[in-house]
Amino acid sequence: MxxxxxxxxxARVQFAFTISFHIIFPAxxxxxASFLAVLNARWIWTRDETFLVLFNYWKKIFAxxxxxxxxxxxxxxxxxxxxxxxxxxxxxPVVGPLMxxxxxxxxxxxxxxxxxxxxxxxxxxxGLHMFATGMVAFGTLLSATWILSVNSWMxxxxxxxxxxxxxxxPLDWWLIxxxxxxxxxxxxxVLAAFLTTALVVGAVGALHLLRDRLDMASxxxxxMAMWMLxxxxxxxxxxxxxxxxxxxxxxxxxxxxxxGHYDSHENGAPLILxxxxxxxxxxxxxxxxxxxxxxxxxxxxxxxxxxxxDTVPDDEEPPVAVVFFSFRVMVGLGFxxxxxxxxxxxxxxxxxxFAAPMLWRASVVMGPMGFVAVLxxxxxxxxxxxxxxxxxxxxxxxxxxxxxxxxVAASLIAFIIVYFFVFGAGTFYILxxxxxxxxxxxxxxxxQEGPLRTASATPATQHAAPKxxx
Amino acid sequence: xxxxxxxxxxxxxIALSVLIYVILDGFDLGVGILFPLTKDENxxxxxxxxxxxxxxxxxxxxxxxGGGLFAVFPLAYAVVMPALYMPITLMxxxxxxxxxxxxxxxxxxxxxxxxxxxxxxxSLVAALCQGIALGALVQGIEVENRAYAGxxxxxxxxxxxxxxxxxxxxxxxLGATWLNMKLEGRIQRHMRRLAWPFGLATLVFMGLVxxxxxxxxxxxxxxxxTFPFALxxxxxxxxxxxxxxxLLRGLQRQRDIQPFLCAxxxxxxxxxGIGISFYPHIVPPSLTIAEAAAPDSSLAFxxxxxxxxxxxxxxxxxxxxxxxxxxxxxxxxxx
Numbered sequence: 001m002x003x004x005x006x007x008x009x010x011a012r013v014q015f016a017f018t019i020s021f022h023i024i025f026p027a028x029x030x031x032x033a034s035f036l037a038v039l040n041a042r043w044i045w046t047r048d049e050t051f052l053v054l055f056n057y058w059k060k061i062f063a064x065x066x067x068x069x070x071x072x073x074x075x076x077x078x079x080x081x082x083x084x085x086x087x088x089x090x091x092x093p094v095v096g097p098l099m100x101x102x103x104x105x106x107x108x109x110x111x112x113x114x115x116x117x118x119x120x121x122x123x124x125x126x127g128l129h130m131f132a133t134g135m136v137a138f139g140t141l142l143s144a145t146w147i148l149s150v151n152s153w154m155x156x157x158x159x160x161x162x163x164x165x166x167x168x169x170p171l172d173w174w175l176i177x178x179x180x181x182x183x184x185x186x187x188x189x190v191l192a193a194f195l196t197t198a199l200v201v202g203a204v205g206a207l208h209l210l211r212d213r214l215d216m217a218s219x220x221x222x223x224m225a226m227w228m229l230x231x232x233x234x235x236x237x238x239x240x241x242x243x244x245x246x247x248x249x250x251x252x253x254x255x256x257x258x259x260g261h262y263d264s265h266e267n268g269a270p271l272i273l274x275x276x277x278x279x280x281x282x283x284x285x286x287x288x289x290x291x292x293x294x295x296x297x298x299x300x301x302x303x304x305x306x307x308x309x310d311t312v313p314d315d316e317e318p319p320v321a322v323v324f325f326s327f328r329v330m331v332g333l334g335f336x337x338x339x340x341x342x343x344x345x346x347x348x349x350x351x352x353x354f355a356a357p358m359l360w361r362a363s364v365v366m367g368p369m370g371f372v373a374v375l376x377x378x379x380x381x382x383x384x385x386x387x388x389x390x391x392x393x394x395x396x397x398x399x400x401x402x403x404x405x406x407x408v409a410a411s412l413i414a415f416i417i418v419y420f421f422v423f424g425a426g427t428f429y430i431l432x433x434x435x436x437x438x439x440x441x442x443x444x445x446x447x448q449e450g451p452l453r454t455a456s457a458t459p460a461t462q463h464a465a466p467k468x469x470x
Numbered sequence: 471x472x473x474x475x476x477x478x479x480x481x482x483x484i485a486l487s488v489l490i491y492v493i494l495d496g497f498d499l500g501v502g503i504l505f506p507l508t509k510d511e512n513x514x515x516x517x518x519x520x521x522x523x524x525x526x527x528x529x530x531x532x533x534x535x536g537g538g539l540f541a542v543f544p545l546a547y548a549v550v551m552p553a554l555y556m557p558i559t560l561m562x563x564x565x566x567x568x569x570x571x572x573x574x575x576x577x578x579x580x581x582x583x584x585x586x587x588x589x590x591x592x593s594l595v596a597a598l599c600q601g602i603a604l605g606a607l608v609q610g611i612e613v614e615n616r617a618y619a620g621x622x623x624x625x626x627x628x629x630x631x632x633x634x635x636x637x638x639x640x641x642x643x644l645g646a647t648w649l650n651m652k653l654e655g656r657i658q659r660h661m662r663r664l665a666w667p668f669g670l671a672t673l674v675f676m677g678l679v680x681x682x683x684x685x686x687x688x689x690x691x692x693x694x695x696t697f698p699f700a701l702x703x704x705x706x707x708x709x710x711x712x713x714x715x716x717l718l719r720g721l722q723r724q725r726d727i728q729p730f731l732c733a734x735x736x737x738x739x740x741x742x743g744i745g746i747s748f749y750p751h752i753v754p755p756s757l758t759i760a761e762a763a764a765p766d767s768s769l770a771f772x773x774x775x776x777x778x779x780x781x782x783x784x785x786x787x788x789x790x791x792x793x794x795x796x797x798x799x800x801x802x803x804x805x
């Protein structure tokens with residue numbers, strides 16, 4: 001089935017597949033944990049029941065998404081060793097401690113307080129329950145910080161030496177943790193997580209407004225999501241621009257691939273809006289260009305020279321087409337989010353936020369787009385790092401375990417089948433939960449105060465689901 | 471010199487993490503393994519509810535074990551993971567199936583049985599694979615030139631299958647004694663009854679593994695039958711006998727906590743025994759603790775945070791257990 005693929009290719013596909021599935025869940029739970037903390041704080045502050053029912057509604061969705069994040073994350077923590085043993089041996093002394101800190105400072109915090117957040121409100125009281133909720137949110141952010149520190153060091157390594165067996169040895173931890181791309185990458189990713197969650201919350205709010213425009217809880221979550229969107233999207237575009245300029249400084253080849261610059265430009269490089277990269281001829285076919293704009297964006301000077309891939313040896317080039325397209329998907333979605341945010345703020349100031357079916361429909365369509373943008377962004381940066389795992393220092397082909405293709409193929413097939421089945425089911429359950437209105441869920445909960453109540457964050461459904469129904 | 475000491479401190483911390491993992495996740499994997507032994511919906515609900523608030527924290531110790539190895543013994547991590555490619559991959563898939571079951575089974579009526587099966591199957595596979603991995607480690611891993619040099623099926627031997635079964639029944643014993651402690655009424659009596667066969671089977675398998683281990687390798691043989699370790703060889707069986715007595719007596723007298731504590735102690739003793747066999751290797755027979763250790767700067771940097779964070783982790787984990795202490799009341803809700 002997967003004959004003819006090298007072990008390296010299969011291991012790369014396996015990593016891409018498992019990490020792509022994994023990142024979806026943290027991207028959602030980072031934002032959602034903070035959203036839940038805000039809802040809980042506002043409930044304590046205002047004693048407005050709407051916040052409490054919203055908290056309970058999103059708490060269940062969070063529990064399912066978080067569970068999926070946990071199990072897909074455990075797979076990641078072992079995959080470095082199984083498929084990338086040489087990388088683990090060589091880079092372990094530098095990146096291992098950062099990952100260990102992620103476990104010690106973040107994972108335990110999330111896991112330790114999650115139970116209290118989900119099931120403990122009555123047992124520990126409002127104050128400690130709020131603390132636990134805050135700790136879960138804080139844990140997700142800490143986790144992002146450490147893992148992005150690891151990734152940033154792999155992209156822009158510094159602060160290390162080499163020993164005689166070829167291992168990277170840490171010389172200056174400060175430089176390692178705060179490698180040049182780290183601040184930009186961290187801000188960019190955390191904002192992305194908040195946007196992703198805002199789009200999902202907004203879509204769920206909009207969906208229920210389309211059914212019942214008077215519902216208070218739907219109005220509240222839609223409004224909160226729209227505020228988030230208009231405040232964060234412009235920040236994200238600026239952060240992305242800074243991140244790009246930083247990448248140009250440290251990984252110019254990646255930017256050449258993102259921009260599709262096969263040729264060097266002495267006198268102002270054009271911005272290629274769209275085209276089809278042609279790897280054979282080393283040019284972009286059917287390209288639609290705006291002259292000199294690329295130089296303006298990257299160098300803040302219309303006539304600044306920009307080198308192209310013609311200055312780079314072939315074995316240093318990343319796969320241009322993948323990077324080129326994924327970058328455009330990410331940027332395009334970013335501007336679509338900005339458009340939605342502007343639409344929302346205009347509707348709000350006209351007092352028509354809760355009388356705007358077209359805006360609601362657009363919000364529902366945009367609901368999953370945060371995930372697509374996050375994936376596209378990660379594909380851009382990770383594929384753009386090729387052919388290296390540690391940029392410029394350790395090649396991907398030299399990072400592999402001494403494994404044989406059939407073993408990697410077998411485990412890859414197993415992961416694909418299991419992931420589609422398990423996470424497909426989880427996604428289905430989450431969508432079904434989102435399809436229920438906040439009032440319905442709240443009423444179900446009231447019924448459950450009766451004979452049987454469970455310790456799950458998601459109580460046993462008392463009614464049989466109608467066939468084919470939600 | 472300091473470096474050497476650091477690597478030994480770290481070996482101790484990693485060993486402690488793995489031990490904590492084994493006893494904590496051991497009982498909650500055990501609950502999964504016992505799942506098919508009751509058919510009653512409500513009984514299954516309370517079994518699951520007894521671990522729902524804490525399972526995630528328990529499993530995090532496994533991530534610390536792997537992540538810690540990666541950080542401070544990268545060479546050991548780089549050798550062991552490919553050597554145990556299949557059992558590790560299967561274990562991870564098992565953990566996926568059981569981890570999601572905690573939430574999924576409440577989300578559906580039609581498929582609840584399926585997620586019950588997934589909870590059981592995932593727990594069983596994960597436990598078996600952990601035991602097999604342990605056996606494969608004990609019997610030794612071939613290393614050449616900073617890489618695994620053995621074959622794809624080296625991990626599969628009669629000995630590793632034996633340790634796989636031993637760990638699985640051991641986890642089931644931990645699960646049964648945990649449920650005996652946390653539950654009430656008919657289901658508690660059921661679990662107390664089940665603790666007998668699993669407890670006795672665990673003792674039998676512990677004995678078998680202990681008898682086989684010294685004959686796997688002369689080093690182990692000498693270790694166990696020469697002074698000063700011979701002393702330990704003499705003491706351990708006595709301690710095991712004491713724990714076994716405490717376990718069975720506690721079950722007989724219908725004690726809640728005593729059987730669980732004795733079952734945990736059995737695991738601790740077994741773990742110490744394995745540790746003594748291993749020392750001073752981290753991957754027997756070819757990698758010593760000192761050889762596999764990362765540079766001092768990695769060890770020191772990670773140690774500082776660990777010494778601060780580990781006590782904090784133990785404190786709030788303990789607090790979470792304290793919050794959810796006592797018997798699970800089937801009528802009590804947590805919302």
